[in-house]
Amino acid sequence: MPVESVLELKGIAKEDKRAPYGYEISVEEIKILHKSHEDFPISKKYHGPDFLLQNRHLYLRSRKMQLILTIRSRVIQLIREWFTSRGYKEFQSPIFTSSAVEGGATLFPVKYVDGSTVYLTQSWQLYAEAAIASLGKIFTIAPSFRAEKSRTRRHLTEYWHVEAEIPFCDIEGLMKEEEELISFLCQNVAKEFEKELKELGRDPKDLLKVKPPFPRITYKEAIEILQKSGVKVKYGDDLGADEEKILASKFDIPFFVMFYPKGIKAFYHKLHPEDKSVTLSVDLLAPEGIGEIIGSGQRCDSYEELIERIKEENLDPKSYEWYLDLRKYGSVVHSGFGLGLERFLMWILKLDHIRDAIAFPRLINRVYP
Numbered sequence: 307m308p309v310e311s312v313l314e315l316k317g318i319a320k321e322d323k324r325a326p327y328g329y330e331i332s333v334e335e336i337k338i339l340h341k342s343h344e345d346f347p348i349s350k351k352y353h354g355p356d357f358l359l360q361n362r363h364l365y366l367r368s369r370k371m372q373l374i375l376t377i378r379s380r381v382i383q384l385i386r387e388w389f390t391s392r393g394y395k396e397f398q399s400p401i402f403t404s405s406a407v408e409g410g411a412t413l414f415p416v417k418y419v420d421g422s423t424v425y426l427t428q429s430w431q432l433y434a435e436a437a438i439a440s441l442g443k444i445f446t447i448a449p450s451f452r453a454e455k456s457r458t459r460r461h462l463t464e465y466w467h468v469e470a471e472i473p474f475c476d477i478e479g480l481m482k483e484e485e486e487l488i489s490f491l492c493q494n495v496a497k498e499f500e501k502e503l504k505e506l507g508r509d510p511k512d513l514l515k516v517k518p519p520f521p522r523i524t525y526k527e528a529i530e531i532l533q534k535s536g537v538k539v540k541y542g543d544d545l546g547a548d549e550e551k552i553l554a555s556k557f558d559i560p561f562f563v564m565f566y567p568k569g570i571k572a573f574y575h576k577l578h579p580e581d582k583s584v585t586l587s588v589d590l591l592a593p594e595g596i597g598e599i600i601g602s603g604q605r606c607d608s609y610e611e612l613i614e615r616i617k618e619e620n621l622d623p624k625s626y627e628w629y630l631d632l633r634k635y636g637s638v639v640h641s642g643f644g645l646g647l648e649r650f651l652m653w654i655l656k657l658d659h660i661r662d663a664i665a666f667p668r669l670i671n672r673v674y675p
């Protein structure tokens with residue numbers, strides 16, 4: 307029968323250590339359910355990444371994709387378990403939005419039914435900040451969209467975003483939640499998928515090491531470390547994939563980078579009370595050169611400070627009127643984070659490229675199949 311044909315076999319299953327899955331069937335009866343065409347495009351010979359992406363619908367059947375997508379499915383279950391067991395409610399925000407969360411450069415415009423332009427969401431955050439006043443602490447697992455022009459190993463144009471928003475929580479409390487969630491996921495994946503992780507080239511012991519507290523450095527210290535390593539960066543520069551890679555090679559568990567200057571972080575971050583030139587922002591970077599997996603921070607909760615920041619960033623206060631209202635009525639200290647699911651999987655499963663952390667990757671040059 308051609309490869310990929312579907313057969314129903316009847317017989318006796320016997321344990322056999324030599325068999326790849328530990329059992330062999332001595333077949334007594336065969337029924338052909340489907341005879342495949344002869345020309346299944348994927349064979350044992352080497353295929354380049356473009357060919358496999360073009361045939362992604364069939365490549366999903368490979369052992370590698372099967373392992374990755376199985377663990378991905380379990381990770382999503384574990385995330386829901388972690389949040390709900392801690393009293394978070396699951397909350398959904400719209401995908402069509404009228405304004406930017408993470409800056410205008412990566413917005414995807416969509417022609418709306420009334421002829422106006424709307425955008426695909428970059429993050430649920432602004433809506434989540436409205437919802438916490440009603441629901442308390444909340445989370446979501448939803449797609450986010452970024453028109454990233456950068457062709458790197460860690461950017462998708464559509465990715466799954468695990469986000470949380472927490473009232474009465476400052477940056478300290480926020481980092482505790484993040485390190486506990488990440489450790490919980492690493493511990494459970496390491497224990498449940500020992501064999502599968504090894505097959506993917508990840509030693510489960512690497513993940514068992516991931517326990518709170520995670521190391522912390524400030525943005526300023528990060529710049530000093532980079533300068534000492536000979537990288538040409540100066541205070542105030544954003545950390546790109548290359549800089550993060552160098553930083554991330556110095557740690558073997560995830561670590562926090564705190565207090566980025568306001569010029570390189572979104573308008574919604576609260577300014578540091580002792581140094582208004584930096585924000586109460588914190589990113590979580592994964593080791594082994596992966597870099598940022600979480601972006602997060604304490605939110606600006608003062609009406610006056612927020613409107614000043616919106617103007618400073620040359621944004622239109624009119625588009626953010628409803629968001630400003632949240633600082634007029636019952637504003638509380640609050641914080642939140644966003645974890646890129648595929649970035650996280652890329653790290654824990656030791657994948658070379660983010661595209662393999664999702665079934666049908668959307669990249670700058672690919673939306674087929």
Ligand code: NSS
Nearest residue numbers: 429431452461462465599600601642643644646649
């Ligand atoms: O832009 S982020 O750093 N932060 C936010 O969107 C906040 N508004 C989240 C929040 O506080 N609720 O993105 C968060 C994470 C980032 O750390 C990456 O892990 C992931 O989202 N991310 C991406 N993953 C894959 N591809 C692309 N293009 C991408 N952009 C961000």
